[in-house]
Amino acid sequence: xxxxxxxxxxxxxxxxxxxxxxxxxxxxxxxxxxxxxxxxxxxxxxxxxxxxxxxxxxxxxxxxxxxxxxxxxxxxxxxxxxxxxxxxxxxxxxxxxxxxxxxxxxxxxxxxxxxxxxxxxxxxxxxxxxxxxxxxxxxxxxxxxxxxxxxxxxxxxxxxxxxxxxxxxxxxxxxxxxxxxxxxxxxxxxxxxxxxxxxxxxxxxxxxxxxxxxxxxxxxxxxxxxxxxxxxxxxxxxxxxxxxxxxxxxxxxxxxxxxxxxxxxxxxxxxxxxxxxxxxxxxxxxxxxxxxx
Numbered sequence: 001x002x003x004x005x006x007x008x009x010x011x012x013x014x015x016x017x018x019x020x021x022x023x024x025x026x027x028x029x030x031x032x033x034x035x036x037x038x039x040x041x042x043x044x045x046x047x048x049x050x051x052x053x054x055x056x057x058x059x060x061x062x063x064x065x066x067x068x069x070x071x072x073x074x075x076x077x078x079x080x081x082x083x084x085x086x087x088x089x090x091x092x093x094x095x096x097x098x099x100x101x102x103x104x105x106x107x108x109x110x111x112x113x114x115x116x117x118x119x120x121x122x123x124x125x126x127x128x129x130x131x132x133x134x135x136x137x138x139x140x141x142x143x144x145x146x147x148x149x150x151x152x153x154x155x156x157x158x159x160x161x162x163x164x165x166x167x168x169x170x171x172x173x174x175x176x177x178x179x180x181x182x183x184x185x186x187x188x189x190x191x192x193x194x195x196x197x198x199x200x201x202x203x204x205x206x207x208x209x210x211x212x213x214x215x216x217x218x219x220x221x222x223x224x225x226x227x228x229x230x231x232x233x234x235x236x237x238x239x240x241x242x243x244x245x246x247x248x249x250x251x252x253x254x255x256x257x258x259x260x261x262x263x264x265x266x267x268x269x270x271x272x273x274x275x276x277x278x279x280x281x282x283x284x285x286x287x288x289x290x291x292x293x
């Protein structure tokens with residue numbers, strides 16, 4: 001038991017210490033996700049202000065500050081809280097003889113770095129696409145994902161407005177994806193993480209970007225706006241589930257972009273029941289039965 005307690009505390013304190021060092025610029029810039037998130041956010045927000053798609057949208061759109069708080073809560077505060085529990089799970093499986101390489105189907109260690117990063121990016125993105133689809137398909141998961149879809153005006157910060165339970169759903173499958181690659185992240189994995197944050201911010205931004213012919217590969221704000229549309233195609237539980245890549249939606253026929261005016265109503269039937277405050281939202285889904293219309 002002492003072994004587990006020590007592991008829990010070390011992981012928790014280690015994450016706190018690393019986050020604090022990041023704030024004080026005491027870690028390498030390419031590992032500094034705190035200031036990296038701020039820089040990416042400021043740049044994308046600046047693009048929104050210079051080239052707004054919906055020109056009548058306010059500089060500080062509806063729930064701007066709530067979503068900004070969510071960015072730091074989900075990316076840092078919750079990461080600190082949950083780090084100790086992830087360490088406990090890792091120690092438990094290690095005691096069972098299950099290591100990070102137990103499920104490896106390919107060994108990427110000797111591949112060129114660019115290829116490691118590319119495969120890492122593609123596999124993690126597919127895992128997230130699949131998880132995202134499940135969040136929409138099954139009511140027990142959808143009730144938490146509703147928080148993300150309660151956004152009524154789109155902007156970059158909406159990217160990280162999501163219920164903390166989503167971390168619980170995504171993390172195991174993302175870890176499985178890493179284990180299939182031999183149980184490790186490439187040395188330059190920070191490149192993939194920063195690219196994913198940037199694409200996610202852009203997808204939610206008040207910007208009209210389609211990437212031209214590359215729209216069949218990369219997700220974009222026009223495509224993602226219809227993921228948040230209030231009215232979905234008849235018989236559908238969702239469309240455009242792509243995270244960074246749109247290719248999965250085109251491959252599995254979940255793509256849907258009927259027009260590109262940017263004026264579509266967003267949300268979902270019954271979204272008026274979602275609490276408007278942060279504490280109400282992060283506790284949502286545990287006591288109330290919410291069924292998707």
